[in-house]
Amino acid sequence: MPELPDVEVFRRRLAHASLHRLIEHTHVYDKSVLRDTTAHGLSQTLSGQSLERTGRRGKQLWVGVSDGRFLVLHFGMTGFVAPGVVEDPPHKHARVSLEFAGGRRVDFVDQRKLGFVTLIEDIDEHFRREELGPDALDVSRSDLRELCRSWRGGIKSLLMDQSTMAGVGNIYSDEILFQARLDPRRCSTDLDEASVGRLHRRLHRVLTTAIDRHADPAQLPASWLIQRRVDGVPCPRGNGEVRHFRSGGRGAFFCPACQR
DNA sequence: AGTACCACCTGACGGC
DNA sequence: TGCCGTCAGGTGGTAC
Numbered sequence: 001m002p003e004l005p006d007v008e009v010f011r012r013r014l015a016h017a018s019l020h021r022l023i024e025h026t027h028v029y030d031k032s033v034l035r036d037t038t039a040h041g042l043s044q045t046l047s048g049q050s051l052e053r054t055g056r057r058g059k060q061l062w063v064g065v066s067d068g069r070f071l072v073l074h075f076g077m078t079g080f081v082a083p084g085v086v087e088d089p090p091h092k093h094a095r096v097s098l099e100f101a102g103g104r105r106v107d108f109v110d111q112r113k114l115g116f117v118t119l120i121e122d123i124d125e126h127f128r129r130e131e132l133g134p135d136a137l138d139v140s141r142s143d144l145r146e147l148c149r150s151w152r153g154g155i156k157s158l159l160m161d162q163s164t165m166a167g168v169g170n171i172y173s174d175e176i177l178f179q180a181r182l183d184p185r186r187c188s189t190d191l192d193e194a195s196v197g198r199l200h201r202r203l204h205r206v207l208t209t210a211i212d213r214h215a216d217p218a219q220l221p222a223s224w225l226i227q228r229r230v231d232g233v234p235c236p237r238g239n240g241e242v243r244h245f246r247s248g249g250r251g252a253f254f255c256p257a258c259q260r
Numbered sequence: 261a262g263t264a265c266c267a268c269c270t271g272a273c274g275g276c
Numbered sequence: 277t278g279c280c281g282t283c284a285g286g287t288g289g290t291a292c
Contacts, residue, residue: 001285032269059286077286078270093270112269114286153262161262162287171285229285248263251284 002075004136004167005210007059010073010081014063014106015054017083021100022050033095033110035118045069045119046098055123057135058166062123070123076114082107136167137207141200148188148196155191156184156247159203167207170250171226176206178225183259184252229253 002010023046028039037045046065053064061081063071073081082091086105090097094107096117108117120126134143147165151158158164159173168176177184180202182195191199206224213219217226223236231244231253240257 003285006285075286076269077284079286110269111271112284112286114269151262157262169285249265250286 001077001171002059002079003169003172004056004058004207005172005215006080007056007061007075007167008211009215010075011054011056011061013083014051014061014081017104018051018098018100018106019054020050020052021102021104023047023098024101025099027090027097027099028095029090029097030095030113033108033113033115033117035116037117037119042096042117042119046071057127058132058162059169060127060130060132060166062126068121070120070126072116072118072120072123072126073108074115076110076112076116078112079108079110079115082109131163133161133163133165136165136203139165139200139203141197144200144203145193145196148191148199151188153188154184154247155182155186155188155199156252158188160248168203170252171229172206172210174229174253175225176202177259178254179206181259183256184247184254186260225253225255 026043026046028034028042031039034042045067049066051063052066055062059074061073065071084105084107086099086103091107091109093109093111095110095113096108097105099105147158151164156173156177159168159176160170174184176199180198182199210220220226225236228236228242230242233242235242235255235258237258240255242253242255245252
C-alpha cells in the first residue's frame, strides 16, 4: 500500500507523536525487519536519545536521531506507523516499537515483513546506495521531459521506477495516467510537449491531493480511478469501461476510452 | 536498458 | 469447517 502520500502521512504522524521526547525503551518483536543492525544495536543507539527531525524521500521515511545518526523506515506493501501509549498492547503485527518518556509509544507495524528498519550514519550516502531518484514531488516539468526522453520503456514503468523518481507505485501511477489521459502502455519517448505537461501537472496534483486527504482512498474524489480498480466497471468520466491488464506482473487499470 | 518472472512473507477470499 | 489456489498496493535478483 504505502506510496509517497501514505508515507508522508506516516511521517507527520510519527513527528507529531515522537519528536523531542526521550526514548526510554526500544522493543524488537521480529528482528527479520532489521537491516544492517541488530535488536541490541538498535536499542543501544536509540535508548537515551531523542528523535529530532523527520524527512522522506519517495517511499522511505528517515528520522534524525539526537546522536547524529538516522533511522530509516521502509514500509513494503503492508507497513505503517501506529502511535499509541505504553499501557496499550502493541499492535498485532508490530515489529519494532519505541517508548518515550511521558508514556507515548510508536509502533512500526508490518504484517508481511516486506519493509525494513535500518540505522545509518549518512542519509545521502544511504539514498545513493539505494539508487533512489529524486522525490517525485521535486521533479520539475523539465526534469520530467528529460526523463521521458531518456527512458526507453513504457510510461507506467517510468513513473514506478524508484531510481528514476521516488515515491510512485502501482496505484498512484494508474491514477496519474488516468488523470493525464495517457495510455499506461505508451512509450515515454512518444509523448509530445502537451502530454508531458499534463503528466507533470497530474503527478503533482494527484500526490498533493492525496496527502491533503490523508492518503485515505475513501476521502479521495469520486472522479478518481482509485476506487474503480475493477475490470469492466464504468470509468469515472462515463466514457468507457475500466480495463485490467498485467504490467510487469502487477495488476494495472486504465480506461481505454479516456487514455490514449 | 527494460521487462518478465520468481522469491520474499502473511493473510484474505472464493471455490469445492 | 477445512483445504487449495489465487491474489495483494513493494522490491531485489536473475535471466532474457
